[in-house]
Amino acid sequence: MSRTPVINVAVVGVGLVGSEFISQLLSIQSSPFQLVSLTSSSRTVFTPSSPIRSNDSWKDILAKSTEKPNFEILTKNLSSLVSSTSRVAVIDNTSSDEVAGHYPAWLEAGINVITPNKKAYSGELGLYERIIRASKATGAKFLNESTVGAGLPVISTLKELVATGDKIKKIEGVFSGTMSYIFNEFSTGSSDGPSFSSVVKVAREKGYTEPHPADDLNGFDVARKLTILSRTVSLSGSSVTTSLPPLQSFKSVQTASLIPPPLEGVPTGDEFISRLPEFDAEFDEKRKQASKNNKVLRFVGVVDAEKGEVKAALEEYPADHPFATSLGGSDNIIMFHTERYSPRPLIIQGAGAGAAVTAMGVLGDLLKLT
Numbered sequence: 001m002s003r004t005p006v007i008n009v010a011v012v013g014v015g016l017v018g019s020e021f022i023s024q025l026l027s028i029q030s031s032p033f034q035l036v037s038l039t040s041s042s043r044t045v046f047t048p049s050s051p052i053r054s055n056d057s058w059k060d061i062l063a064k065s066t067e068k069p070n071f072e073i074l075t076k077n078l079s080s081l082v083s084s085t086s087r088v089a090v091i092d093n094t095s096s097d098e099v100a101g102h103y104p105a106w107l108e109a110g111i112n113v114i115t116p117n118k119k120a121y122s123g124e125l126g127l128y129e130r131i132i133r134a135s136k137a138t139g140a141k142f143l144n145e146s147t148v149g150a151g152l153p154v155i156s157t158l159k160e161l162v163a164t165g166d167k168i169k170k171i172e173g174v175f176s177g178t179m180s181y182i183f184n185e186f187s188t189g190s191s192d193g194p195s196f197s198s199v200v201k202v203a204r205e206k207g208y209t210e211p212h213p214a215d216d217l218n219g220f221d222v223a224r225k226l227t228i229l230s231r232t233v234s235l236s237g238s239s240v241t242t243s244l245p246p247l248q249s250f251k252s253v254q255t256a257s258l259i260p261p262p263l264e265g266v267p268t269g270d271e272f273i274s275r276l277p278e279f280d281a282e283f284d285e286k287r288k289q290a291s292k293n294n295k296v297l298r299f300v301g302v303v304d305a306e307k308g309e310v311k312a313a314l315e316e317y318p319a320d321h322p323f324a325t326s327l328g329g330s331d332n333i334i335m336f337h338t339e340r341y342s343p344r345p346l347i348i349q350g351a352g353a354g355a356a357v358t359a360m361g362v363l364g365d366l367l368k369l370t
């Protein structure tokens, strides 16, 4: 009788999402997964002979390790576990470019890569192409559902639309949990309300923002998500034609930043948050102007496959538009306008940031390996 292969899991990055992922992973009953390695930015453990089973002990185990992270050694160690009865998945829960740079090597070694980290899929096109080539060569999977809309089924839906021959016309929506929360709270249609900086501070405390909130407010996080969606269409290998160019990187997206120029390049998130109140009056003025037009402010992204255009900007929407009426908290809303879903789009909506929903999307990808 053939045995179900064990899937050895190595977690890199044990912050907000990483810790929650471990907790969800270790709660699975009769699990096919073995947690064999943990890596933080300062320590690592590799323990295949005694996999980590308890949510109470992993922090201690990692804290007691004297091993420093070394991705070449980790790759060798994990490669040694790949066999016909044992598979391996690296879960990258960092936002690190360095870690993302290792995906091709992992995939070439037959190691599956699962991540909410947007860096590899929205960075230089060359890295993305190496990832696709390596995955095709070995059959190891790269899965990235939580890179767009956190746990919402955005990437899987788009892949299925494309794979079944639908033609994507336009994808538009609110793609940032942070921006959604900020403008749902800040711009309700009224001409006044809480200060912009106070709302950003709370978004950070709720765990919606990137490690540095400027990475959300400069629009780059949305630009990265739009790049991932655009590439999922343009590089899918589908026979359905699209005018979308394969974007060279997220920097090719037309993006309107919300960072006040004097705060460009502020090195830490803490300093950024402490200086943001200096610019509250400017944001207050934008809110007043929108309210005068009976509109609200929303930060939206568009991938227009017919015009070949990808852009992200703060826009005014009428107070009765779905972007104004149906969003709350960190909700994302994503509308797919396709040949089949026309004239009414396919709409996906729900929490688009936060540890629990993001980790769920990551674990959902891992379960796809079984």
Ligand SMILES: NC(=O)C1=CN([C@@H]2O[C@H](COP(=O)(O)OP(=O)(O)OC[C@H]3O[C@@H](n4cnc5c(N)ncnc54)[C@H](OP(=O)(O)O)[C@@H]3O)[C@@H](O)[C@H]2O)C=CC1
Pocket: 012, 013, 014, 015, 016, 017, 018, 039, 040, 041, 042, 069, 093, 094, 095, 096, 098, 099, 116, 117, 118, 146, 147, 150, 177, 207, 208, 209, 210, 211, 352, 353, 354, 355, 358
């Ligand atoms: N939070 C959310 O709602 C969502 C997050 N994501 C993505 O999930 C990822 C994680 O986000 P989140 O958990 O919120 O961020 P955190 O900052 O809480 O966690 C990131 C962790 O990665 C660690 N890290 C950084 N570099 C390395 C490295 N080279 N090796 C090992 N560990 C490293 C950091 O360690 P240290 O602190 O020691 O530097 C930190 O603990 C990001 O890519 C983010 O974009 C996606 C969707 C939603």
Ligand SMILES: N[C@@H](CC=O)C(=O)O
Pocket: 147, 149, 150, 175, 176, 177, 178, 179, 208, 209, 210, 216, 221, 352, 353, 354
């Ligand atoms: N900072 C991001 C987190 C998810 O990608 C967001 O706010 O959407």
Ligand code: NA
Pocket: 145, 146, 147, 148, 149, 150, 151, 152, 153, 154, 155, 361
């Ligand atoms: Na998703």
